[in-house]
Amino acid sequence: MFALAGAVALLGAAPALAQDTKVIAVSIPAATHGWTGGVVYHAEAAAKEVKAAFPNIDVIVNTSPSAVAQVGVLEDLVATRKPDALVILPFTSEELTGPVQSVKEAGTFITVVDRGLTDETIQDLYVAGDNIAVGSTTAQFLLEELGKGDVVVLRGIPTVIDDERIQGFQDALEGSDIKILDIQYANWNRDDAFKVMQDFLAKYPKIDAVWANDDDMLLGVLEATQQAGRTDIKFALGANGMKEIIEKVMEGDEITPISTPYPPSMIKTAIYLTAANLNGQAPVRGKVILDAPRITKENAQEFYFPDSPF
């Protein structure tokens, strides 16, 4: 009897699912480093929350360890289940533009997160942070708290993201009494940042502040500074809002009292917004550009996810 009831229930449920359930496919890089680890965490959290909130929406999260693997995920999507919407954080703009175009041509709504495609007309919705503001928010803090002095800067990998952060920082300091002594690439990598900072420390006897334009690099900077026992450095700041750095901000750390967000949780914003369109026909075609406000002891809770790897 129970088995039969189960079978009937299944038979009854299947057409309802096919007719009424809308599917959001989420395609993101696997957790190969801190920030993408955060993306995976928040995508999975958003999937759970959105499914609980909207019983007629299903969210399927796919992680890919490479651009080639991500292309494969998209090919599968087009071939098998045509999702109502695709939320994608592309591994690279170049390799994913064509495959995303194919998904769009199958009638799927396209939400692009963080890295834009090479052809902007493919995206229906774009969600990203503001890298200029990441730089200028940090510079503004130094202008207010330091006023004048000598600063060294560590930048990441030559990309638009990195260029914009540096430009925002430099433009905000222009004409001020804060001088940039040196800027070197450290590949958004903790070990590379450790080495670059060791060089800076050897080269410059007096450094008032350090800006590593990413919190992974900031950890390397702090290690180098501590090992050297240098006490001239008043501020060592990063960016992105990594959990360990937010904890420092919450504790009122003297050297690192602030951070600026470029939050991996933006994937969550993109998934919720796509769901708002599918559930309530809320208009979402367009652009969402998230601010990079100053994270301080007072508002740090808002940017803190104790269970996230990032």
Next chain:
Amino acid sequence: MFALAGAVALLGAAPALAQDTKVIAVSIPAATHGWTGGVVYHAEAAAKEVKAAFPNIDVIVNTSPSAVAQVGVLEDLVATRKPDALVILPFTSEELTGPVQSVKEAGTFITVVDRGLTDETIQDLYVAGDNIAVGSTTAQFLLEELGKGDVVVLRGIPTVIDDERIQGFQDALEGSDIKILDIQYANWNRDDAFKVMQDFLAKYPKIDAVWANDDDMLLGVLEATQQAGRTDIKFALGANGMKEIIEKVMEGDEITPISTPYPPSMIKTAIYLTAANLNGQAPVRGKVILDAPRITKENAQEFYFPDSPF
């Protein structure tokens, strides 16, 4: 017994409500004309949908017939229940900026929709349409479908919104073979548009297309054109995505085959996004700028709300 059980349930529910329920207050103009009628409709729909989706979020919609009344609503909010978030479409920027600032100072998250405040730093989230695109999307259609010819334009009330729409239209036509014969103000009003169009018809023996930068005005234009029996006009286009015009687009109307959205449902996007922040800590500080894509027979369903007054 039932009465007692009810009382116990109430006693049990009250503290849970006070502790856990987050409140979004929505403050919007009353339904004094078509577009604001749509805003009220979509705000109430969003309140219902968001409350159903997130049992721990309450949404309270307040409509105000004037700027003074809206200021009163905000004063009440600060004095009585401090909402977790305020979603506001301000009656006017000037009169509402100070009162919204007071709500923010009480610790409330501020989402501003459509009309910005005079001080942008007050808003946490800003949701608006793209008025430049409203003009350029329309001009692009005329370039593709008309190629060359003479156009008359009706504009609304001297405001930034109106200026941007006209600028987007003019810039897109610059250097083309489409000439703007005349541009006159008609106050985003159907009757005024009827009169302005009568003047245009009397003055210009050959008009290839008319652009009224709002669908209310377009209705007046169509009436004047029909009464005059003029057959030279190939296209009469509007903007905003009013229901009556979307219906024409769906029917494949020859004179009005497209529209461009400046949707009152953007209030819905703002409410959903604010709820995403309260429910899932999704980052939403920043700006949402909605596109104004071409609404055609093929995609009109997406922009159509048969139960809305607009």
